[in-house]
Amino acid sequence: MNYSKKITEAVAEEFAAKRYEWDSLKKQRLKEVYSLCPEIKEIDIALSDVGLKIARATLMGKVGLSERIESIKNDNLKLQKRRGELLCSLGFDEGYTDPPHSCEKCADTGYVGVKLCSCYREALIKKAYECSGLGNLLFSQSFENFSLDSLEGEDRERMEQYYSSLVKYADEFSVKTAASLLMVGGTGLGKTHLSSAVAKRIIDRGFDVVYENAQNIFFDFERDRFSDRFSGEEPVSFKYLDCDLLIIDDLGSEMISSFSVSCLYNLINSRLNKGLPIIVSTNFTSEALRKKYDDRITSRLFGEFTILLFTGKDQRRKKLSKK
Ligand SMILES: [Zn+2]
Structure with missing residues (x-):
């Protein structure tokens, strides 16, 4: 793709705006849910600690490592299940705090790995049509x-x-x-x-x-x-x-x-x-x-x-x- 700076910058801005909008919506929904149910906030904090828990389990040595990792995974699954149930009890669906992106393939980043996502390619072509x-x-x-x-x-x-x-x-x-x-x-x-x-x-x-x-x-x-x-x-x-x-x-x-x-x-x-x-x-x-x-x-x-x-x-x- 060889489009002009005007076209590529406009599309980059368009995608940045989509991500910003998504991020704001997610934050707003989390705030709403946390105020209704503080337990969900505690679960999210516990879920965000997974990396740390795995690092600690690894530092304890190889003996019993796979069991320790397995138990972390199980705890996680239980927490996620509980989170889903709490959201449903509030009348939301399980994915309420993780709203959909306009493109799920690239989460509106425009890239899948190092490759340009098809949605980004289409947006560039559309903008090139407009500017032509x-x-x-x-x-x-x-x-x-x-x-x-x-x-x-x-x-x-x-x-x-x-x-x-x-x-x-x-x-x-x-x-x-x-x-x-x-x-x-x-x-x-x-x-x-x-x-x-x-x-x-x-x-x-x-x-x-x-x-x-x-x-x-x-x-x-x-x-x-x-x-x-x-x-x-x-x-x-x-x-x-x-x-x-x-x-x-x-x-x-x-x-x-x-x-x-x-x-x-x-x-x-x-x-x-x-x-x-x-x-x-x-x-x-x-x-x-x-x-x-x-x-x-x-x-x-x-x-x-x-x-x-x-x-x-x-x-x-x-x-x-x-x-
Ligand atoms: Zn995409």
Whole structure:
């Protein structure tokens, strides 16, 4: 698992809060029970002395040791039984002072031995979904529900190829080897669907993915430029520079200014220089992009990205016209 510090810290805090809550509840229940029945408190004190009793029994020598240990065990069992009976007589169940954890496997520590518990892994993935910017797209647009039905001929063949290449891309994704992709084509041809599907699968595999439309990315950079540098908070735009995979949706639809152009250049340049992949999707044709941005940007986009051309009829429009 390779999630960002923001994600791992948030989940660590979430688990610490769960343990704190559990601990408080246990203390509160013990206090309640002790005040109703002081004998239970005495039993708990006696039970907590077991380690000491075993140490004493061991120090007395090997002769008769197993009998002494056996007798300690029996005493313990009797005390536990008595404790259970007292709790029941008060109207509680036997486990009242030992409330359940949200995960019994790891007692909300996040670890089973030295291995990450499945609950912790799930919490990390959930947090990574939340931080990815994909929102509901993660649940509505997956590889499983991508349909090629509305495509025909060459368009369909090409899309079948892209589909299997993108599944492979997501399944084999590694920061060091993944290519940057440029998805070019009109609206409703599946660019957003497939990039969300790639994102979901990569997040599930433990990578940190950020998905955002171009306009919002530039907005975040602009906001950081004017924000208080001494506030101690990490600038919002850092995630675009550092995540394992950045997906820029709808490039070209943003307001073009000298700031957005230099920002885009720096973002692409910085990520490519660090070997961090980017997926860019755009409704603009290659020619239109060349007109919109300067050579520094287009030469990187067309020189270093693998280009996927999405062609065919707008699937959303086609669906509507069938009604
Ligand atoms: Zn667990």
